[in-house]
Amino acid sequence: MKRVFLYYFILLTTFSTYSYQWPSSKDFLSKLFGANENLRIVDGIKFSSDNQSIYPLTDGEVIFYQDSFEFGDLDYKGEEGNLLVLKHIGEFNSIYRNFILSDNLNTQININKTDIIGISGNSWDEFIFSVYDNKNDSYINPQQILPFLEDGTTPVINNVYIMNNDVLEPLYMNKRVLGGESILYIDSWDVIYIKGKYSRFVPFSVNVFVDGFERYNISFSSLKEIEDDIYLSGFSDVPLKNFLSIPSYLFGGKVFLTNGRSLIEVVVKDINGNETSKSFSLLVE
Amino acid sequence: MSDRRNIIISIIVFLLFFLLFPINLKPGISYIPGDSAILEGDLKSITGEKIPFIYKKTAGFFSKDLKSSWSINVNDGITLMDNGFINLNRENDSFDFINMEGNIDFSIVNNGYPFSISNRLFIVSRDRKSISEIVDKQIKWVKEFNHIITSIDGNGDKIVLGFVKGFYSVLDSDGEVTYSYEPGGSRVPVVYSVLISSDSNYVGVVSGLDPQRFTLYEKKVVEYKPVYAFNIEDQIRRRHNMYISSDNKNIFVEDNLGFYMIDIINRSSKLIKTESSLKSVEYIKNHDIYLIHTAATNYNNIKLLTKDNHVLLNKSFNGENVSVNSLDNSIYIVIDGRVLKLDIKEIL
Structure with missing residues (x-):
């Protein structure tokens, strides 16, 4: 790191x-x-x-x-x-x-x-x-490397979804979810005020924390080829195909949930450092 | 009665005039009116062997005997194939393939640029990083790269792609990369132009700056090995027009000073200086000679060249965006909305 x-x-x-x-x-x-x-x-x-x-x-x-x-x-x-x-x-x-x-x-x-x-x-x-x-x-x-955009607005997290056994469900407080490996998808966008109106853009980074520990951290810093596969690369390298799996949502990485209560926190930032977050306390069965 | 006689005499005098004094395209290409046709007509009417053309903002086909032709105004791009055409309208995120009956044969939802090589239909994406092939009215394969494509060539089996990154790749008919190579050896490694012979045995590549060089690669099993190279005198920072003769004996490479004629078998090359840029090269099998078309703004030159660089014909004429083709014993020149047919035997 x-x-x-x-x-x-x-x-x-x-x-x-x-x-x-x-x-x-x-x-x-x-x-x-x-x-x-x-x-x-x-x-x-x-x-x-x-x-x-x-x-x-x-x-x-x-x-x-x-x-x-x-x-x-x-x-x-x-x-x-x-x-x-x-x-x-x-x-x-x-x-x-x-x-x-x-x-x-x-x-x-x-x-x-x-x-x-x-x-x-x-x-x-x-x-x-x-x-x-x-x-x-x-x-x-x-x-x-370009001069900063004047942007004081924070990104929006509309929904966070969890995929387990190929079923995609939205997260909410106290939702019961299955334990084991799951994939998170985030319906989120950055907002920039341009020419008198707010427009949606892709944010710069996504962090996912499970029970206080960071489990996923990606910034949209570079695109590079590693052994014939293309990776979105920042704090970590994530295969591009993961981002293309559900086109309208951001890939939020894999999380492993164990029985009991788990807290998932998602933080989305734009390149100027404006950030927004959402937390979900889940019951893992 | 006398009116009719006068009209007949006028027509005979008019025809005799053109037969005795053929129209001269400045300063030297001559043809007789019977060997020319206006490019218009019905798409369905074209019969027999047809020749595609693009002239300014129009494109179309004409028959070998000039008895039928058809042209269309080009929208945002044109692709002409044996069995139809695509007239691209960029405002749509799809394009239609029109068959020779004038009906929509199929539509493809894709906002890339369609083009054809050796009567195979491809699409390159608008970011220039992916290529796909359409077979049987649908996309057969898509190949994604993380690098920008600068040039493409192909034959009935393989295609070869050059990249800004400085390497080239050979793809098989399923879009799988079978071979990649980085020529290297230059300050800037960009691959500017690629070509592949009809039998896939040779690949020609123009790459690099300081120096810029042409390299000939020969197929050894699956790999291509460099067998001949030379530095190009006057570096061009765009795609070079490059042609390989249909008998796979010679390669022609555009240069600011003229063009290089490369002998594939004897591994030698010669710079032939011309006043304008290389536009097209055609091998005329019946006479074992090359038809070379070079052009600049409102200026054209055609040469008939033997394989040992002997110039049999050297004619210049005016005209913009002129298209020059050959078939059997004839040269076809599309100029000023007409196509002219010249008999090679008569010229020689």
């Missing part, structure tokens, strides 16, 4: 040495890192906008660009499916997908952070921004 903290401390210190900027207006945030979208986990930040300027995260070198969709036998020059990859000092890349690239990227190799690299296309063709850490072979949550 100490090593993980040390790693993130070094990572944050390294990144904070340089100045980074949001690639597009925060007013058009659509999804955050770790969101489950049609059984696919978002590996960056998505923006839903028309005609918004796109800027690089910071100064960088163009290492790959594609200014139209170019797969297949016939060479159709469409206006979508565009891709730009910039390499930055510090062994990481920033990746920009689904936007209209500026014409000068055909010839320009070094990009200044004040350059406009393109504009967003259509709101249905959402612009995706991601950051890839080459050293650790993982996508990192861009919010960890």
